[in-house]
Amino acid sequence: xxxxxxxxxxxxxxxxxxxxxxxxxxxxxxxxxxxxxxxxxxxxxxxxxxxxxxxxxxxxxxxxxxxxxxxxxxxxxxxxxxxxxxxxxxxxxxxxxxxxxxxxxxxxxxxxxxxxxxx
Amino acid sequence: xxxxxxxxxxxxxxxxxxxxxxxxxxxxxxxxxxxxxxxxxxxxxxxxxxxxxxxxxxxxxxxxxxxxxxxxxxxxxxxxxxxxxxxxxxxxxxxxxxxxxxxxxxxxx
Numbered sequence: 001x002x003x004x005x006x007x008x009x010x011x012x013x014x015x016x017x018x019x020x021x022x023x024x025x026x027x028x029x030x031x032x033x034x035x036x037x038x039x040x041x042x043x044x045x046x047x048x049x050x051x052x053x054x055x056x057x058x059x060x061x062x063x064x065x066x067x068x069x070x071x072x073x074x075x076x077x078x079x080x081x082x083x084x085x086x087x088x089x090x091x092x093x094x095x096x097x098x099x100x101x102x103x104x105x106x107x108x109x110x111x112x113x114x115x116x117x118x119x
Numbered sequence: 120x121x122x123x124x125x126x127x128x129x130x131x132x133x134x135x136x137x138x139x140x141x142x143x144x145x146x147x148x149x150x151x152x153x154x155x156x157x158x159x160x161x162x163x164x165x166x167x168x169x170x171x172x173x174x175x176x177x178x179x180x181x182x183x184x185x186x187x188x189x190x191x192x193x194x195x196x197x198x199x200x201x202x203x204x205x206x207x208x209x210x211x212x213x214x215x216x217x218x219x220x221x222x223x224x225x226x227x228x
Contacts, residue, residue, distance in 0.1 A: 059215050095163055
């Protein structure tokens with residue numbers, strides 16, 4: 001059974017940092033693109049970033065470029081999102097999802113982890 | 120303001136056929152495939168349709184997708200109460216990002 005479990009969310013002050021993790025199981029992690037998608041309270045889905053199987057390609061939405069870094073550790077079956085210089089508008093539930101190449105789709109999603117940026 | 124445009128709401132009675140539209144441009148829907156996601160209240164999104172019209176295993180054949188030019192549609196036939204959810208379209212954009220629609224809240228009356 002495919003499982004994606006996010007962790008690392010919480011309350012952080014504006015300007016602060018947070019590192020999200022996503023533990024994957026039930027599939028060959030190193031064979032798939034991986035994606036982070038977020039959803040602000042009461043709002044729609046927003047794609048944040050994705051990363052190729054070997055980490056050689058990474059793409060970001062403009063609003064997080066230079067502040068967020070997506071990475072992965074295939075030996076640990078884990079995906080990460082390092083978030084720096086956090087702003088109030090980054091407050092959202094962050095979902096980890098399998099897949100996300102330019103011609104693909106996100107076939108499985110985690111349950112999400114809530115990040116709240118507030119003083 | 121989402122790059123892909125969806126109606127904010129849709130509704131139907133049990134057994135009805137409803138459609139949800141998704142409008143984009145030549146750089147996203149016009150040149151790439153469209154995926155649809157269903158998000159039931161309080162849960163994570165779930166893949167409903169990929170590659171414009173393909174249903175993953177386990178998705179009822181009441182759900183179908185289509186694409187024409189720079190627009191796509193999701194159709195639900197034989198509407199059921201458990202279909203009440205938010206629906207999102209998504210497509211890769213040639214500017215090297217994924218774009219989502221703003222979501223459509225489907226109400227089963």
